[in-house]
Amino acid sequence: MEEQKKKLHVSGRILTLSVTIVVCVAVMSFLKPETFFTVSNLGSSLTTVTFNLILACGMTVVLMLGCVDLSVGPIVAFTSVVVAKLLQGGAPIVPAILAGLLIGSGIGALNGTLVGYGGLAPFVATLGTQSVFRGLSYVLTSGYSVTGLPEGFSKIGQGTLWGISNLILIAALVAAVLALLVPRLAFFKRVYLVGTSRSVAFMSGINSNLILIAGYTLSGFLAGLSGILMASRYAMGNAGFAVGYETQAIAAAVIGGAVMAGGEGSILGTVLGVLLVAVVNNSFIQFGGNAEWQTAISGIMLVFTLFIDVMRTRKAKRKGLI
């Protein structure tokens, strides 16, 4: 019985989000039947969603740790540039991809070390790496795109399998694997505990610093993966890729139930958060809104969600629950 109660409790936000998404989609397909459900609309909006989804999954883990990763956008750009340079210089595809994943993970591990052993505030540490790697990307490219990539490589991001874009499949796979692992692995239990209180975790014999490094490394790895996929999708590396993507990832994760203070969050919630932001964005565009509004919209939704969270906490406090 206890188990049941818990499941119901967890599904509260999941349910709200699912219903909202379904209602939005229903309303849109009623109001704009001729365009909303067309293959080109769904396809184009889903591909833009994929990068946000992969990044938001990593961000969820970092938020669970009570931290934040502002460097994911620049990691995407830097990885795309380095991988494209390697390929341009004639490196074989598989080693180039592995190098890209390694770079992403390495920057993540650096973030984790700065926050953990270095004791820097997550905001400050990742703000630093954000500038460093965005800047390095521009240094490496002098602002030009790195093009001339082999066709075998661009096929990854442009190709399809069973009629579905590879990008969507990869993002779905990443989300599914994490959604299965997060509630089960002992590692993620430690992540939750470190996020709830680093000092209590330390006294409980949990190596908080290692957990922080591992969490950031995962986020960096996924950002590296996004960088490779983006380079493949657009057949180039570019220092200007993924500007502001970290804000969107944070927004999606928080809408999905993660809290900035740490100790909370779920991959399933984040997936729904990503979808909701995408549906709202798409609706906006369908009604003739400018696509440039995307970042602003996710920002507005983030603030709105945080506001609702504050109201909820206040209510719980009044009831004497906290």
Place this chain on the structure above:
Amino acid sequence: MDAILKLEGIGKMFGGNYVLKDVSLEIGRGEVHAVIGENGAGKSTLMKIIGGIYEPNEGVIRKNGEKILLHNAIEAYKQGIGIVHQELSVADNLTIAENIFAGRQPVNRFGFVREKQMCEDAGKILGEMGIRLDPREKVGNLSVAMQQIIEIAKVVSHRIDVLILDEPTSSLSNKEIAHLFELVRRLCREQGMTVIFISHKLDEVMAISDRVSVLRNGNFIGTLSGEEITASRMIHMMVGDQLDSRSFLAPKTPEGEVILRAEGLCREGKFRDVSFALQKNRILGIFGLIGAGRTESILSLIGADRLDSGRVTYEGREIRLSSPKEAIAKGIVYLTENRRDLGLFLPKEISDNVIAASLGAFTTKRHTVDRKKAGEAVEGYIQKLKIQPPVMDKPAGTYSGGNQQKILFSKVLLTDPKVLIVDEPTKGVDIGVKMTIHHMLRDLADSGIAVLLISSELPEILKLSDRVLVMHEGECRGLLENRDLTEREVMAAVYGEKEVQQ
């Protein structure tokens, strides 16, 4: 009797359950009125109702015979009622004056704070309380006891005539408690203050109170005055049963070998030359006042803090622990006095808290958490320690202090310790849970565990320790065998003979 406050049939519900039911009591003008009861008896809830923080579901509060309605602490201030909470809320980086006048500093017509006037006013308030401190001093530089007095000054400065003190002595040493009591008496005598005082410690209640009211399970049991205020009577009313809380709990098993020996532990500015030996089946008590370096030396021993020099021998081998993780793996486990910051994950459910220090034991070969095995272990401790309410999925923070302490004990015991170090194991815990914990510690020692008990409560030390190590100002002042040891003998060791003779 001239009653300043009259509570009539106060009832308060949380989530459909009564935490206070039909509580009627009178507070006399100018008296020190203690409210006692076990954890969860409803003392704090009752005080929060009088202080305007909670609204009662039933009943009436009358002040000077007139019905008053309070919706928040500010309205309570207007009615002359102020509450000093258990947790300090002073701002370390502000001055004494700024703390006292937080949020209502006197300003000139341009909106700038009138620093000089504020300091003068603060000095006057402190003076009336008999405290000589510079109002320009930063509060962070003061001792915890002084910070508490600043907190009281802040509340008193609202021109109140009813002062509520919610467990004001829990982090004070005996000397500081004596100072606090002097201040309370002075407030009553010179300012005609009425003081309502909440405490767990019966000897303090006896020392200061004119009258004592007892709550049990949200019900009002009765009020004692004068000669009636005796420890056994109060205990009887609180738990409904006669319990002996003082006599020595003797070991039932013979003493075992030395398992851990610490020699000459030093950390600059904190403690020096701390040495002791822990035996299986025995309890070593460490007694000392706040700031004696007890907790600090243990934190360094288990690797949570730096250790400058010293030798630790464990099971015959020299070791140097570099983190609590290593200590726990070796079977040296520490139960903290700081439950909120170092002990429990308050927003997390009980089960996560209990398994937090032994996650490795509940991890399968595939690196997943073995939820069934963990659930069984947690359930076992909930039953064994009678944690109330007995469910696994409520956040630890929603439990009363005594039950939180039981959760902390479950977490520590689940790691299967060989050396158990408990720091103030009954701090902020009611007398019933205290007895349970005392008997549990003796049973654990009898089962072969070496127990190290840090406590500032002498009766607790004398009741449980086979030997007592006395520490003062970072040094060991003596190792005493507990053969009919008296409080006087221990105190003599704390201060050294000279000071006692004076």
